[in-house]
Amino acid sequence: MKTNQVPGPAIHVQxxxxxxxxxxxxRGVDFEVAPGSIFAxxxxxxxGKTTVVRILSTLLAPDAGTAHVNGFDVATQSAQVxxxxxxxxxxxxxxxVLTGRENLVLVAKLRHLKDSGTIADxxxxxxxxxxxxxxxxxxxxxxxxxxxxxxxxxxxxxxxxFLDEPTTGLDPQARLEVWRMxxxxxxxxxxxxxxxxxxxxxxxxADRVAILNEGKIIVNGTLAELKAMLPxxxxxxxxxxxxxxxxxxxxxxxxx
Amino acid sequence: MSQHFLSDTSVLLGRSLRHISRSMDTxxxxxxxxxxxxxxxxxxxxxxxxxxxxxYVNYLLPGILLITIASGISYTAxxxxxxxxxxxxxxxxxxxxxxxxxxxxxxxTSLVANLVSLVVVVLMALLMGFRSGAxxxxxxxxxxxxxxxxxxxxxxxxxxxxSAKTVDGASAFSYPLIFLPFISSAFVPTETxxxxxxxxxxxxxxxxxxxxxxxxxxxxxxxxxxxxAIAWCVGILVVAYFFAMAAYRRKIS
Numbered sequence: 001m002k003t004n005q006v007p008g009p010a011i012h013v014q015x016x017x018x019x020x021x022x023x024x025x026x027r028g029v030d031f032e033v034a035p036g037s038i039f040a041x042x043x044x045x046x047x048g049k050t051t052v053v054r055i056l057s058t059l060l061a062p063d064a065g066t067a068h069v070n071g072f073d074v075a076t077q078s079a080q081v082x083x084x085x086x087x088x089x090x091x092x093x094x095x096x097v098l099t100g101r102e103n104l105v106l107v108a109k110l111r112h113l114k115d116s117g118t119i120a121d122x123x124x125x126x127x128x129x130x131x132x133x134x135x136x137x138x139x140x141x142x143x144x145x146x147x148x149x150x151x152x153x154x155x156x157x158x159x160x161x162f163l164d165e166p167t168t169g170l171d172p173q174a175r176l177e178v179w180r181m182x183x184x185x186x187x188x189x190x191x192x193x194x195x196x197x198x199x200x201x202x203x204x205x206a207d208r209v210a211i212l213n214e215g216k217i218i219v220n221g222t223l224a225e226l227k228a229m230l231p232x233x234x235x236x237x238x239x240x241x242x243x244x245x246x247x248x249x250x251x252x253x254x255x256x
Numbered sequence: 257m258s259q260h261f262l263s264d265t266s267v268l269l270g271r272s273l274r275h276i277s278r279s280m281d282t283x284x285x286x287x288x289x290x291x292x293x294x295x296x297x298x299x300x301x302x303x304x305x306x307x308x309x310x311x312y313v314n315y316l317l318p319g320i321l322l323i324t325i326a327s328g329i330s331y332t333a334x335x336x337x338x339x340x341x342x343x344x345x346x347x348x349x350x351x352x353x354x355x356x357x358x359x360x361x362x363x364x365t366s367l368v369a370n371l372v373s374l375v376v377v378v379l380m381a382l383l384m385g386f387r388s389g390a391x392x393x394x395x396x397x398x399x400x401x402x403x404x405x406x407x408x409x410x411x412x413x414x415x416x417x418x419s420a421k422t423v424d425g426a427s428a429f430s431y432p433l434i435f436l437p438f439i440s441s442a443f444v445p446t447e448t449x450x451x452x453x454x455x456x457x458x459x460x461x462x463x464x465x466x467x468x469x470x471x472x473x474x475x476x477x478x479x480x481x482x483x484x485a486i487a488w489c490v491g492i493l494v495v496a497y498f499f500a501m502a503a504y505r506r507k508i509s
Contacts (some may be wrong), residue, residue: 057350059508083352093343097275109267110353112260152347 010035010191015065025051027215038186040206041195047212049195053164057087086158090165092149096138100129100148111156123151143174163194261354268361276369282331287376290324313386318469319442324377325406329413330430332366336417337426366410394472404489411496418503442466461488
């Protein structure tokens with residue numbers, strides 16, 4: 001199916017509501033994401049981030065409100081939406097029994113692409129998984145699993161990628177790798193919507209940040225706009241202490 | 257998207273068959289319990305059971321085959337449950353594929369896995385002295401009934417796999433199904449049972465299926481039992497399919 005980019009926002013969400021029985025998870029969520037940008041949905045556990053992602057990836061129907069992805073309505077044009085997106089869920093959705101390469105070939109075949117083997121090999125190379133290509137995924141580390149997971153999401157060059165808490169549970173190095181990948185994606189014109197509970201992650205990656213709290217977006221803006229909402233910073237002189245992160249990377253010899 | 261249904265289903269079928277070929281132990285485990293029952297009944301209890309036939313293993317095999325299927329489909333529920341739990345089900349559902357192919361791939365995998373287990377059990381029965389003079393047509397009839405029974409129970413397993421909360425729950429539903437052949441004509445003739453038990457045994461699905469398979473293997477005229485057996489299988493299949501699809505729609509909306 002052809003999914004040419006429709007002019008206008010890549011994602012447009014208006015008045016989204018969703019309840020599970022009596023629990024109101026989303027209580028009127030509105031936001032827009034510009035094509036090619038990185039948009040971070042920031043919130044604590046249970047704020048409703050995953051629910052938003054599930055609605056946008058057509059896995060869940062909202063109770064009220066509308067959502068458009070790549071110009072297509074998630075409720076009435078779900079097939080076109082699915083052809084425009086890729087979902088990387090909260091837990092690496094990889095097949096444990098298959099090898100890394102087989103996982104990639106599987107997704108390429110399901111996306112009806114020719115040369116699934118070549119596509120798999122290129123991604124293995126790009127995500128530094130070539131050496132592990134023939135090993136079962138159950139033997140992979142958390143970081144490798146996540147890399148494979150994201151690699152699987154890139155197959156077919158979807159215009160919009162949803163990353164639901166992409167770095168939760170990863171060690172600091174794997175986290176930096178994921179950040180690098182996300183930046184690369186956006187640089188190539190892919191729209192990225194990511195959810196996170198880490199403030200520094202939103203700060204590092206996002207062009208715009210929306211804070212989701214108790215089912216509503218309470219702030220939405222660029223990092224500079226969010227910072228301007230607080231009183232101007234007071235200038236103080238403090239001796240710069242190395243953070244534990246600086247020490248960690250100095251000791252293990254990784255360069256950022 | 258339905259134009260991709262066949263290709264998507266075959267890709268996903270290839271995936272789960274690969275799972276099975278990498279964990280042959282699930283097929284062996286499936287076959288071990290029925291084989292143990294077969295050994296127990298033929299070599300321990302069999303001498304004291306009077307079925308009015310020369311060979312007890314010949315009498316017993318049809319029921320053992322149904323037990324094989326009943327224990328085999330618990331793995332179908334198990335595999336489906338793991339896909340849901342692991343998130344790969346959601347990944348597939350968010351991709352531009354024919355969505356129902358995810359379910360159909362599991363159903364076809366169940367069919368293949370059960371047929372392999374059935375072949376293992378029949379080979380074991382041959383070692384234990386099972387013999388049949390049945391011709392190609394009769395064997396096709398037996399295979400047809402077993403496939404129909406497998407499909408019917410597989411759709412039951414799909415309901416369990418989709419709605420279970422725990423791994424144990426996903427496979428526990430098969431225990432009553434494994435037990436059902438014991439209260440049927442599978443091991444002893446129903447005439448020896450007390451009236452209420454006999455009434456149940458003669459009117460539950462296993463008896464008609466067992467009798468039909470037995471008659472086919474013994475090259476005897478198959479009577480109305482065959483039609484009752486087919487009606488049971490198709491009936492269970494249709495009802496289970498309906499509820500499985502309802503459970504599936506709840507899952508994806």
